[in-house]
Amino acid sequence: MEQELLPGCDREVFERVWKRVMPNERGDCPFEVVEAAAQRPLPAVVVHDTPAAEEEETVTCLGPASAVHGPQLQQYIDQELAAHRCCQALARRVPGAGGRMLSNLAAEKRRRAKRLSTAYFLISGVRYWPAGRGSAPALQPVQAALREQFQAQQRGAACYRAAAAGTADPCLEALFHESADEAEAHAWIIRSVLEQM
Secondary structure, rough: OOOOOOOOOOOOHHHHHHHOOOOOOOOOOEEEEEOOHHHHOOOOOOOOOOHHHHHHHOOOOHHHHHHHHHHHHEEEEEHHHHHHHHHHHHHHHHHHHHHHHHHHHHHHHHHHHHHHHHHHHHHHHOOOOOOOOOOOOOOHHHHHHHHHHHHHHHHOOOOOHHHOOOOOOOOHHHHHHHHHHHHHHHHHHHHHHHHHH
């Protein structure tokens, strides 16, 4: 009896495998390799090489195309860290709940600087975190320093909103809007601290 083999199997491979599986019944195999099926070509899959530069250009969210915003991000990081240091210094000078509010505000300023620094890194591949940059805030009356910070937060919110309107990067735009909202909230926290004094 002629053996029928499975389509797509090579006769020689099939016989070798069959001998290992069924060593005593070599000629009784109910299957046979069909040569025509074994010769059928497989469908081709074409993979196009995309140069790395082209791949980077297609990144629309915090990609190399947003590198024009690098100096602006550095400036914002510097400002947030300066506000962080100022709020820390003021928190030590304001007693009670106002001091705690300023301490929390300082921590939020540092987190904001970290978020901006992360965006800068994702865009440029360079970590920007100016350690110890800038001097301690000048010692002035607490209320005058808080007034100055209140105004700085309002100016910062306006700058962030303008930056959001001037970018085509959707992630950077969202980050700038979020930063503007936070700066406005910080201005009201400072106002609240002043009201408690």
